[in-house]
Amino acid sequence: xxxxxxxxxxxxxxxxxxxxxxxxxxxxxxxxxxxxxxxxxxxxxxxxxxxxxxxxxxxxxxxxxxxxxxxxxxxxxxxxxxxxxxxxxxxxxxxxxxxxxxxxxxxxxxxxxxxxxxxxxxxxxxxxxxxxxxxxxxxxxxxxxxxxxxxxxxxxxxxxxxxxxxxxxxxxxxxx
Amino acid sequence: xxxxxxxxxxxxxxxxxxxxxxxxxxxxxxxxxxxxxxxxxxxxxxxxxxxxxxxxxxxxxxxxxxxxxxxxxxxxxxxxxxxxxxxxxxxxxxxxxxxxxxxxxxxxxxxxxxxxxxxxxxxxxxxxxxxxxxxxxxxxxxxxxxxxxxxxxxxxxxxxxxxxxxxxxxxxxxxxxxxxxxxxxxxxxxxxxxxxxxxxxxxxxxxx
Numbered sequence: 001x002x003x004x005x006x007x008x009x010x011x012x013x014x015x016x017x018x019x020x021x022x023x024x025x026x027x028x029x030x031x032x033x034x035x036x037x038x039x040x041x042x043x044x045x046x047x048x049x050x051x052x053x054x055x056x057x058x059x060x061x062x063x064x065x066x067x068x069x070x071x072x073x074x075x076x077x078x079x080x081x082x083x084x085x086x087x088x089x090x091x092x093x094x095x096x097x098x099x100x101x102x103x104x105x106x107x108x109x110x111x112x113x114x115x116x117x118x119x120x121x122x123x124x125x126x127x128x129x130x131x132x133x134x135x136x137x138x139x140x141x142x143x144x145x146x147x148x149x150x151x152x153x154x155x156x157x158x159x160x161x162x163x164x165x166x167x168x169x170x171x172x173x174x175x176x
Numbered sequence: 177x178x179x180x181x182x183x184x185x186x187x188x189x190x191x192x193x194x195x196x197x198x199x200x201x202x203x204x205x206x207x208x209x210x211x212x213x214x215x216x217x218x219x220x221x222x223x224x225x226x227x228x229x230x231x232x233x234x235x236x237x238x239x240x241x242x243x244x245x246x247x248x249x250x251x252x253x254x255x256x257x258x259x260x261x262x263x264x265x266x267x268x269x270x271x272x273x274x275x276x277x278x279x280x281x282x283x284x285x286x287x288x289x290x291x292x293x294x295x296x297x298x299x300x301x302x303x304x305x306x307x308x309x310x311x312x313x314x315x316x317x318x319x320x321x322x323x324x325x326x327x328x329x330x331x332x333x334x335x336x337x338x339x340x341x342x343x344x345x346x347x348x349x350x351x352x353x354x355x356x357x358x359x360x361x362x363x364x365x366x367x368x369x370x371x372x373x374x375x376x377x378x379x380x381x382x383x384x
Binding site for chain 1: 195196228231232234235236237238240241242245246249250254257258261265267268269271272273275276279287289290291292293294295296297298299300301302303304305306307310311313314315320321323324326327328331332337338339341342344345346347348349350352353
């Protein structure tokens with residue numbers, strides 16, 4: 001249990017850029033501890049994405065649940081949220097003046113490209129296993145098509161993610 | 177103490193109401209948080225909230241939880257921060273466990289497997305969008321491009337913990353900025369703004 005807690009505290013501290021940028025870190029730690037294999041992980045991520053709430057926290061909850069039931073879920077989630085709490089509390093004190101420090105911009109300069117890389121990597125990790133049967137397999141192309149469709153739907157038509165996700169699940173049933 | 181407790185309860189309740197809007201990412205929550213904190217409860221000025229939100233976006237952790245922690249702390253110290261974060265986390269926590277239960281029951285049905293596969297596609301689309309937006313905001317000169325390339329290369333080819341990459345990016349970024357200053361070179365800290373640029377492109381953190 002302690003391991004669970006501390007691992008998620010560690011993850012929580014590294015969770016810059018939020019959301020999908022955290023996934024590679026979570027995946028890394030999960031694999032390192034041997035908690036589950038890649039397939040299970042991706043299944044879990046899909047489930048986490050379906051639920052409202054930040055995907056990273058949801059994943060923490062699910063991983064905790066998988067490993068140690070409800071208690072595990074509570075432990076993992078708290079572990080993940082704790083650093084946020086502490087760091088934000090400290091930061092809000094320091095920046096109480098409300099001045100936007102140029103320091104923030106400088107930090108973001110080096111940080112954002114890394115975050116972009118993490119997000120892109122998360123995406124790749126999510127879709128590549130579908131190419132297990134070959135890049136031209138129906139599974140892979142179909143999934144790619146759905147991904148492209150969702151991308152367009154959100155950019156061009158400015159759809160909200162929720163209907164897009166539901167749509168993708170339905171598309172899945174239709175295609176697979 | 178009593179006031180703190182009362183305030184904490186209010187915080188808990190307010191953030192509980194905001195929590196479901198978290199679907200799809202941080203930005204969806206922003207207007208809800210603003211409405212709740214600035215208009216309804218009148219806890220602070222809009223500008224103060226916006227400052228807090230930008231910090232919330234840059235700090236580790238999701239925007240939502242960070243924002244809750246910051247507002248909570250501002251209003252009622254650590255107890256307030258705890259209450260706000262719990263309000264934000266508890267509903268989604270319960271919901272997702274429920275979902276996990278339900279999933280267990282239908283996990284093996286072929287329809288479920290198919291839906292999940294489709295869902296993966298959806299998520300990849302979502303991730304693609306987030307990556308695209310973040311990439312556009314993040315990469316605008318050679319150095320940032322190199323940092324991005326280095327990150328991807330490291331993730332794909334090596335087993336280095338992503339945490340180190342974050343540290344690395346920060347260090348490299350600082351060195352580059354300092355070097356450019358020393359050499360008297362012009363440098364930009366962000367992509368030059370074009371008029372009519374949408375919110376999503378300026379503050380990508382809110383969308384992930």
